[in-house]
Amino acid sequence: MQSVIDVFLQGFILVPLVLGIYLSYEVMKVTDLTVEGSFVLGAAVYARLIIESVNPVLALFIAISSGSLAGIAVGFIQRHDKIDSLIAGILMIFMLYSINLQIMGSPNLTTYNHTTVLTYLSYVFLDNAGFVFSALYAFLCIAAVYLLLNVQLGLRIRAYGDNKNLLYRLGHNPEKYRLIGLAFSNALAAGSGALTCQIYGFTDINMGFGIALTAIAAWLIGIQTMKKVFRYKNFSVRIDCVACLMGALLYYLIVTLFLRIGVNPIYLKLLVGLILVILLKVMSNKNRKPWENNC
C-alpha cells in the first residue's frame, strides 16, 4: 500500500514539470531543456526564502516567478531563432547552475526545521499532508494549463507552435508568445522544484539532473497511452492534460515495479528508456515507411 501511495506522491510532484514540458515541447514545438535548471531554481529560491523566514506562501509565489524569469531569459536567448532552442536551453542550464549555487550558498539546503506551506497543511491532514498537498498542487496546475489553453492567450501560444509566420501576418508578435509560453513552462518546472523541496525537506544542486528527460519520458508514455485508449488524433487540451497526469503516474509505477522485482537501480534509466523505445515503436503507424507517400 505504501508503494502505491509513493507512486502517486512522486507522480503528483512530477505533474507540474510534465505540464511545463508539454507546453514547450508539444504546444510550442520548442525543445526547451531549461526546465532542468528552473526545477532546481524553484527549489533553491524556495529553500533560501524559507530559511530566511519569508512567508511560505509568498516564498512559493516568488519561487514560481523565478522560474518564469528563467523562461523569459531563455526566450530572449532564442529570440528570432538565432540560437537553436536546444542549445539555448543547455546554455541556460549551464548558467543556472551558478545562479542556483549562489542562491543556495552551499550545494544543499535543508528546510526540515522551518515552516513551509506543508507545515500548515499538516495541522489538518497530519501524516497525509504531503500526499494531499502534492495532489492538490498537481490538480491546480492541470486546471491552470487547461484554462490557459482555452483562452485567447493560450490559442495564440498554440498558434506560435503551429505557424509562426501566420501568427505574424495576423498582426501578432510571435516573440511575445514565445516569451509568455516559455515563462509558463518554466514557472511550472520551478513550481515542481519548490514542491519537491517541501515534500522531501531539502534542496540539492544536482536534484534536477535528468529531470527534463524524465518529464519528456512521462509525457510520451502518457500521450501514447491516451492515444491508444481514446483513439484520438486531434489536438485536445482535455486529453493532453489527463495524459500529463497519467504519464507521471505510469512513469513512477514502472520505476517502482522494476525496483520491486529487484532490478539494480543502475539499470533503471536504461530499462525505462528501452520501454519508451518499444512503446513508441508499437504505437507508431506500423505500415508507414518514411519514403512512401501517406496516401
Added chain:
Amino acid sequence: MGKQLLKIKNLEYILPHNNQKVLDNISLDVDRGDFIVVVGHNGSGKSSLLNAINKNISFSKGDILFDSKPIKSFANKEYFKKVATITQNLKESLFESFSVFENFLMRLEKITRKADNDLFYDFIMPYNESIFYKKNVMVSKLSGGEKQTLALALALINPPELLLLDEHTSALDPKISDKIMDMTISVMKERNITCVMVTHNLEYAVKYGNKIYALQDGKICYYSDKNNETSKQELLKYCF
C-alpha cells in the same frame, strides 16, 4: 480616400545570399477595385513582388506606398488588417493543427464563445455549408478545396482593402479551382476589395484581370489594361 490604393515605385530586390536581382525597377499602380493579375514563368519575380507588398522581404531600392503612405510606416497589426494574403501553400494561410472553429477564433480580436458561434455561422455558411458542419474537425483533415474555401472565408472576416492571391488555386482540380475563383470574384465585387493575383493560369488572367502584368527576369515586360485587349496567345509569348 483616394482612388489609388497601392503605388509601387522603382522597386528593386536583391537576394542577400547570392546578390541576384529578383525585382528590377518595378513600378505599378493599383487603383481601388482593381483586379491586377501578374503572370510570368517560374523565378520571374511574381511571388517576390507579393512578398514585398506583404512586408515579408525588405527591398533594397524603391518604395511601396499604401494609401499614399510608405508601407514601412504602418505598424504590422494595422497593415495586416488592411492587406490579407492567400497562398498556394495553405500551410501558410491556416493553422493546420487547429480545428476549423479555432482557426476562425484566431481571426477575432476578442473571444466570447457564445457570440462567436453565431458569428461563425454568419461568416462560414455563405461560403460552404459542409465546412460549417466540420467546425470541430482539424484543418489538416479537410480536402484541398475545403481548405482553400476556408482560407478565403477567414481572410475576409475582417474585410481587407487589398487581397493578395499567390497562385491560390494552383493545387486544386480545374472544377474546384473555377469554383474558388468565381467565389473570390463575387466576394471581391460585393465587398469592393482590391485584388493582386499571381498566377500561371492565363485563362484566369484574361478572364478576370482588368490590368495584366507579365514579369520576366524581375522586370515588367508586358502590360495590358481594359482598353488594350489581351489574348491568351499574346501572354503565352511572355510567360513560357
